[in-house]
Amino acid sequence: MIVSDRDILGASILVVDDQESNVALLEQMLSDAGYTNVASTMKPQEVCALHRKNRYDLILLDLQMPGMDGFQVIEALKTNDADGYLPVVVITAQPGHKLRALRAGARDFVSKPFDLVEVKTRIRNTLEVRLLYRKLENYNKLLEQTVQERTAELRESEARYRSLTELASDWYWEQDENGRFTKVSGPALEMLGVRVDALSGDTGSASTEGWNETERQTLQATIAARQPFLDFVFSRVNADGSKQKFQVSGEPMFSQSCRFVGYRGIGVELIPRKTGDALSA
Numbered sequence: 330m331i332v333s334d335r336d337i338l339g340a341s342i343l344v345v346d347d348q349e350s351n352v353a354l355l356e357q358m359l360s361d362a363g364y365t366n367v368a369s370t371m372k373p374q375e376v377c378a379l380h381r382k383n384r385y386d387l388i389l390l391d392l393q394m395p396g397m398d399g400f401q402v403i404e405a406l407k408t409n410d411a412d413g414y415l416p417v418v419v420i421t422a423q424p425g426h427k428l429r430a431l432r433a434g435a436r437d438f439v440s441k442p443f444d445l446v447e448v449k450t451r452i453r454n455t456l457e458v459r460l461l462y463r464k465l466e467n468y469n470k471l472l473e474q475t476v477q478e479r480t481a482e483l484r485e486s487e488a489r490y491r492s493l494t495e496l497a498s499d500w501y502w503e504q505d506e507n508g509r510f511t512k513v514s515g516p517a518l519e520m521l522g523v524r525v526d527a528l529s530g531d532t533g534s535a536s537t538e539g540w541n542e543t544e545r546q547t548l549q550a551t552i553a554a555r556q557p558f559l560d561f562v563f564s565r566v567n568a569d570g571s572k573q574k575f576q577v578s579g580e581p582m583f584s585q586s587c588r589f590v591g592y593r594g595i596g597v598e599l600i601p602r603k604t605g606d607a608l609s610a
Contacts (some may be wrong), residue, residue: 330468332460333414338362340386340456344369345376345402346420347394348600354443355389362449373397377405384433385416386459387452389439392421392570403433414466416459418451502579503593508552539565548577562599574599 342364344355352369370379373394380388388406392399399419404417419430422441430438436458437451477532544563547594551558557580564574579594 330461330464332457332464336460337453337456338364339366340364340460341383342368342452342456343376343379343383343385344389345371345373345394345399346389346391347371347373348391351391351420355448358443358445358448359452362589373399373402376402377409380406381409386463387456388417389417389452389599390417390435390591392419392423400430400433403430403435407434412464414459416455419454467585495514499597501593501595503591506589536580539567541565552579552592555582558594 342359344352344359344367346352346355349371351567352371355466356367356369368379368383368385368445370376374397376388376390379385390399390402399421403415403417405417406417413470415434415436418437418439419426419431419435420439420441420530421427427438427440437455439451467580476555500513502514503512504510541564548558548561548563551561560576561578562574562576564572566572573600575596577594577596581592582590584590
């Protein structure tokens with residue numbers, strides 16, 4: 330990120346000093362340096378309201394003022410939740426106040442009597458950091474918005490994908506990295522007559538009776554190798570002697586860090602021809 334001279338010279342600056350001569354001197358100095366957006370006030374009580382309204386890029390703040398000194402102004406500015414960066418450069422003739430002001434939250438200080446070269450340098454450096462901070466803040470907001478939009482698009486795309494797979498198949502399924510089914514849509518349970526865990530090899534939770542063991546082991550080996558499979562056919566013989574064939578397709582799923590997180594896929598029951606030809610096992 331780069332801050333141009335145009336950005337710096339167009340930055341909004343507020344001069345706060347109870348001495349009219351100091352305000353006039355700083356305003357003239359800033360004008361001569363090319364700054365085009367300079368405001369001032371001699372009333373420190375107005376600073377917070379002015380900053381909430383205008384969000385200044387820099388506040389040149391005198392510390393020694395009657396009624397409300399610069400330290401009190403800094404503390405009051407901290408309550409402005411809309412601005413997490415305090416853009417304050419303090420003006421002081423007291424060397425001991427410099428460190429105190431920095432600890433209070435000021436970004437830099439300008440000494441009295443003014444050294445105009447020093448003042449210009451400190452103002453420019455502080456503005457450059459301030460504007461870079463603001464650019465970064467805006468970039469982060471844009472990035473967050475983009476991520477939210479992409480996430481919404483991804484969810485919509487996934488919903489369309491699932492809708493299409495459900496239309497094109499009898500059931501849609503997902504399972505986690507341990508082979509446990511986490512989602513099944515469609516009449517899979519009624520069609521298969523058993524918990525679908527049996528297909529993934531979880532023999533402890535469901536019966537494998539009637540399934541073709543060779544086919545089942547082949548499917549288990551494919552899943553264990555984290556390989557996709559397309560139109561895999563497996564069959565079983567029911568207790569009444571009737572035969573069924575099923576066709577499934579699946580693919581492994583991985584996280585952004587390439588960690589295996591499970592499988593997803595679709596399945597259909599292969600229906601015998603109307604001629605009555607029986608399906609072989």
